[in-house]
Amino acid sequence: MLICVGTIAFDTIETPEACAEDVLGGSATHFGFAASLLGPVGLVGVVGDDFPDAHLAAFRARGIDTAGVQRVPGRTFRWAGRYLDDMNVRETTDLQLNVFADFDPQLPDAYRDAGYCFLANGAPAIQQRVLDQLRSPRLVVADTMNHWIETARDEVLALLRRVDGVMVNDEEARMLSGRGNLVAAARGVARLGPRFVVVKKGAHGSMLVAGDDLFLLPAFPVEEVRDPTGAGDCFAGAFMGFLAWAGRTTRRTLCRALFAATVIASFNVEAFGVERLRTLGSAEVFKRGKRFIKMIAM
Amino acid sequence: MLICVGTIAFDTIETPEACAEDVLGGSATHFGFAASLLGPVGLVGVVGDDFPDAHLAAFRARGIDTAGVQRVPGRTFRWAGRYLDDMNVRETTDLQLNVFADFDPQLPDAYRDAGYCFLANGAPAIQQRVLDQLRSPRLVVADTMNHWIETARDEVLALLRRVDGVMVNDEEARMLSGRGNLVAAARGVARLGPRFVVVKKGAHGSMLVAGDDLFLLPAFPVEEVRDPTGAGDCFAGAFMGFLAWAGRTTRRTLCRALFAATVIASFNVEAFGVERLRTLGSAEVFKRGKRFIKMIAM
Secondary structure (H helix, E strand, O other): OEEEEOOOEEEEEEOOOOEEEEEEEOHHHHHHHHHOOOOOEEEEEEEOOOOOHHHHHHHHHOOEEEEEEEEOOOOOOEEEEEEOOOOOOEEEEEEEOHHHHHOOOOOOHHHHHOOEEEEOOOOHHHHHHHHHHOOOOOEEEEEOOHHHHHHOHHHHHHHHOOOOEEEEEHHHHHHHHOOOOHHHHHHHHHOOOOOEEEEEOHHHOEEEEEOOEEEEEOOOOOOOOOOOOOHHHHHHHHHHHHHHHHOOOOHHHHHHHHHHHHHHHHHHOOOOOOHHHHOOOHHHHHHHHHHHHHHHOO | OEEEEOOOEEEEEEOOOOEEEEEEEOHHHHHHHHHOOOOOEEEEEEEOOOOOHHHHHHHHHOOEEEEEEEEOOOOOEEEEEEEOOOOOOEEEEEEEOHHHHHOOOOOOHHHHHOOEEEEOOOOHHHHHHHHHHOOOOOEEEEEOOHHHHHHOHHHHHHHHOOOOEEEEEHHHHHHHHOOOOHHHHHHHHHOOOOOEEEEEOHHHOEEEEEOOEEEEEOOOOOOOOOOOOOHHHHHHHHHHHHHHHHOOOOHHHHHHHHHHHHHHHHHHOOOOOOHHHHOOOHHHHHHHHHHHHHHHOO
């Protein structure tokens, strides 16, 4: 089984073109909707008593297990952000941790046997406490962010020594490795422990470093980007979903997982929140995958 | 025959690591050294009486024809620039047009029969005067820059209607098309006339748009970038050199030309000026090409 520990949130998003208020978001949410296209996935997270049952039903309607989602008194995590002109730059305008502030993830017993686990961005100490609960994981991949690298560097480094893979953006790779050149940075992160490193470059694609091996993939060229929020978590969800489905982590499988992640994340940015993923069918994914293959094949 | 009309210059380059003064540079120079790896190439440019014969001999030593290089009284074009931390951002610190200010390119008679012509960045009116001198070109590709798009937009647009292809960076594509999204921008530029558009994204790779077709290629991941100056012109030189060698511009050939351009330009950034290209051999190029294929193959 594949599980993801992360946030379930209400996002308020402003782009140069439009605005959306309190849409269903969060790292676990985006991860779950993407991963569910490839197989079973369970979420570990927390919501407040303001979280509608309809949202939980929407998860289940896509085959996403919510046994690990706790509901506690209080308000659900809220994030608000604004995208600037080119959609590659955003600023956070509001952040309310609410019930997430005291979140101490407890895996349901069935989840403790999960073979595949994604630790979405969060306090590295909490991420490690999740690891402690796993009985015999086959593959653990973690995300992190600039905030934790700055304020809890030692704990992030301790985490990196315990995971199989890490998924970071270019800034995080540079901060973790202290190298400005992105390839050197990715190789530097790999030397901190994980067997492979995925660098997400947004509209510029992604890079996989595994030992001496390097794999480069452009992003699928989306012409109308409506909302980039959660694209990285969708990317992670499809990547992990693919690996769990394949049951292998050979170089070839990792590359294909990156391809699937790229294609599925490209849908997410076409609408606000998870609106596009909620109804996305595998036929559409395969069709876009075929188009993408042609765009990158020599 | 392939010809390139552009600058031959002395560059003074400052990077976070090092500094180089008055190194041989300019668009035609970088173009020529790259193109010469693939076949014969002739340069059209102007130098002052301070330009050493040894540099002209260095061109010829690589099989670059210099019949179109005029020497006139005065000083050679000089450019000075500084690269900031991440090497993707640079600022021009000095620009002296010198003899280039009055440059009105006259093609030697043999060059007027050239089948392949690259118009490096320059005043669009001058670029068009070069076109007027060509008797029956098979393929003309032009470069331009933000300065001309801002100050001589109509002339740039007139030029685009007369060329087969255009090679621009992401900023230029956005300025020409008025579209922020890069794919939409590239398609917008294609609608201005040229049969194909190549968008150079530096360390992020390149994109080819030809009709409804789109081809994406990452950059070769260079770990030690010493000097990015001229990488775009090398890219153009190898691209045009490949097309002239192949004698075709099918989709497949254009993609392969982009691949060759990516590999050859990756060498250029490993040393100042054209130092690396001056001694680059085809065995090294093939070897890196094979490595690159593995990095982008699924």
